[in-house]
Amino acid sequence: MRHTSWISKFQDIGTMAIRLKDLAQHLDLSVSTVSAALQNRDDISQATRLRVSEAVKKFGYRPNSLARGLVTRKTYVLGVVVPDLSRSFYVEVLKGIDSVTSPAGYNLLVCNTDEHADREEEIVRMLLSKQVDGILLASAHSPEITAWRKSLLELTVPVVLIDRRLAGLNFVGGNNNAIGFVATEHLYKQGYRRIAHIAGPSTVSTAVDRLTGYRRALQALDLPMDESLVTESNYHEESGGYEAMQRLLGLESPPDAVFAASDPIAIGALQAALESGLTLPAEFGLIGVGNHRYGRFLKVPLSTIEQQRSQIGLLAADLMLSLIEKQRTRHKCILIEPELVIRDSSNRAEFLNRSSDNHKSPGR
Numbered sequence: 086m087r088h089t090s091w092i093s094k095f096q097d098i099g100t101m102a103i104r105l106k107d108l109a110q111h112l113d114l115s116v117s118t119v120s121a122a123l124q125n126r127d128d129i130s131q132a133t134r135l136r137v138s139e140a141v142k143k144f145g146y147r148p149n150s151l152a153r154g155l156v157t158r159k160t161y162v163l164g165v166v167v168p169d170l171s172r173s174f175y176v177e178v179l180k181g182i183d184s185v186t187s188p189a190g191y192n193l194l195v196c197n198t199d200e201h202a203d204r205e206e207e208i209v210r211m212l213l214s215k216q217v218d219g220i221l222l223a224s225a226h227s228p229e230i231t232a233w234r235k236s237l238l239e240l241t242v243p244v245v246l247i248d249r250r251l252a253g254l255n256f257v258g259g260n261n262n263a264i265g266f267v268a269t270e271h272l273y274k275q276g277y278r279r280i281a282h283i284a285g286p287s288t289v290s291t292a293v294d295r296l297t298g299y300r301r302a303l304q305a306l307d308l309p310m311d312e313s314l315v316t317e318s319n320y321h322e323e324s325g326g327y328e329a330m331q332r333l334l335g336l337e338s339p340p341d342a343v344f345a346a347s348d349p350i351a352i353g354a355l356q357a358a359l360e361s362g363l364t365l366p367a368e369f370g371l372i373g374v375g376n377h378r379y380g381r382f383l384k385v386p387l388s389t390i391e392q393q394r395s396q397i398g399l400l401a402a403d404l405m406l407s408l409i410e411k412q413r414t415r416h417k418c419i420l421i422e423p424e425l426v427i428r429d430s431s432n433r434a435e436f437l438n439r440s441s442d443n444h445k446s447p448g449r
Contacts, residue, residue, distance in 0.1 A: 103144045112140055124189045125406045138188050162192050163405065164212035164220040166205060167247075170197040172321060173377060174394055175223065178247060181398020182221060189406060191218070202226045206233070209240075219243040219405045224251060227288040243408035247401045249290045253416060255408065257401040259392045260420040261291045265298020266305075267423050268344045268372045268390055273306050275433040277342035277370045281314035283329045283354060285346040289320065295346050295374070314340055318350050326353025334361050342370035342431070348377040348389055355385060355430065366433040376426055386428035393421050 109119045114133070122129045122137040140146070163186060167175040179195065186193060194217065198205040202225045212220055219242050226233045234251045237244050246256040265282075272280050282299045285292030296315070303310050316332055318325035326345060333340055334357065345351035351373030355365070363369040365385045372388040373380070380387040400419050429436070 103146050105146075108137070108140055108144065108146050111144075112136060124410060125185055125403060126410055127407060141188050159218050159409075160216050161190055162194055162215065162217045164209075164215075164217040164222075165193050165195045166198060166208055166212075166220065166222045166224075167195070168198050168200045168205075168223055168225045169321065170195070174248070174375060174392070177394035178223075178398040178401075181395035181400075182402040183398075184395075185399055185402035185406065191406075198225045200225045202230070202233070206236075209237075213240070213242070217242060218409055219245070221245050221247055221401055221405060223248045226251070228252070228290045228293065243405060245401050245405045245408070247397060250294075250418075251290070255404060255416050255418070257397055257404060257419040258421065259291070259397065260422055261294030262298040262301070263420075264374055264390050264392075264423045265295040265300075265344070266302045267298075267425055268295075268374065269299050269302035270306065271372060271388070271425055271427070272342040272344060272370050272431060273302070273308070275342075275366065275370055275431055277433070278308065279311075279314070279338070279340045280308065280342045280344060281316070281333050281340035283326060283333075283343060283345045283350050284315060284317050285320040285350070287317060292320065292346055299344055318346070318353075320347050321349050323349050323353035323356070326350035326355075327357045328353070330354035330357035334358070341368070343372075345371065345373045348373040348375040348380055348387065351387055351389070351430075352380075352383065355383065355387065359384065365430050366436050370431040370433060372431050381428060383430075385430045388428045388431040389426050391424040391426050393424065397421055 105119060106116050109116045112119065118129065118133065119137055122134045125134065165179065165182060169175065183193060194212065194215065196208045198208060205225045209220065222244060224246060228251060234253065237251065237254055244254060246254050248258045250256045250258060269280055282296060284296045287293060300310060313336055314333065316329045318329040326349060329350070330343065330353065333343065343354055345354050351371055355371055358365065358369055358371065365371060374390045374392065376389045376391040380389055404417060404419065
């Protein structure tokens with residue numbers, strides 16, 4: 086190959102940094118095309134972007150952000166603001182973001198609000214003072230707080246909301262209304278009829294939308310809406326799910342199934358159900374949201390809804406880079422459809438089939 090000489094030279098001299106024009110020469114592409122591919126621009130084909138990405142990994146190319154910044158007046162830094170870095174959901178979202186932004190030469194400045202709205206506002210002001218090129222935000226603000234939404238709309242840098250939606254702003258996240266519908270409908274199809282919902286906080290848009298989906302499913306399935314079957318819990322505390330389940334089981338007419346707004350809630354609810362002597366899924370059904378990796382290893386493997394967390398991050402980063410390059414001016418909303426993951430905690434149909442087969446005599 087005619088470019089082997091410079092490649093060998095680069096490989097032999099560990100201190101020599103590969104340049105953008107070296108990468109372009111190796112790929113038989115123009116420098117501008119390689120630069121555009123690194124920015125993940127839509128006008129560059131997926132095949133070309135993949136070739137550039139593979140070459141970047143192979144030769145360890147690192148864009149010179151300072152030099153590029155002097156020309157483009159960009160810092161090549163993006164702010165990422167999340168409410169709880171300890172949650173695996175946001176860890177996976179961050180991986181998805183980084184898979185797009187790192188090859189494009191952007192660094193991430195990740196900040197944690199600990200679910201405090203005032204802390205979020207301080208962080209956004211700090212990021213603006215650092216002259217970040219854009220902000221990816223999972224907001225701790227209630228959707229009803231219009232003043233903060235207006236402030237975000239007036240920012241001079243692009244903002245992409247992830248997971249939690251505010252009207253009029255770019256958004257990438259799960260279709261939470263559909264999550265509530267699919268989970269409730271699944272329990273109905275398994276033969277459960279008195280279906281309760283342990284919701285997340287009413288100040289969080291994802292919880293509000295999942296509750297709306299739950300109510301919509303009850304109406305579509307011609308099931309009565311009993312407000313006593315809806316209770317609220319902390320999204321991320323198993324103890325909250327445990328206490329909520331105890332309240333539901335203490336009702337004069339308790340539920341025979343629960344749709345929990347998150348896997349941690351569902352795990353706490355599962356413990357309370359088992360302690361009360363209920364047999365899952367024969368007597369009781371349970372489903373959560375999040376597909377936490379340990380859910381399938383529980384005493385009763387947990388049915389759940391997969392949210393495709395890495396995909397949310399990847400698409401949010403794609404949208405951010407297109408906004409930075411001014412390829413999009415109108416706001417965009419990308420909803421990721423839910424994927425049902427059925428395990429033993431709600432799979433009553435399979436359980437009853439197995440029980441029926443076990444009771445059949447060998448001669449039949």
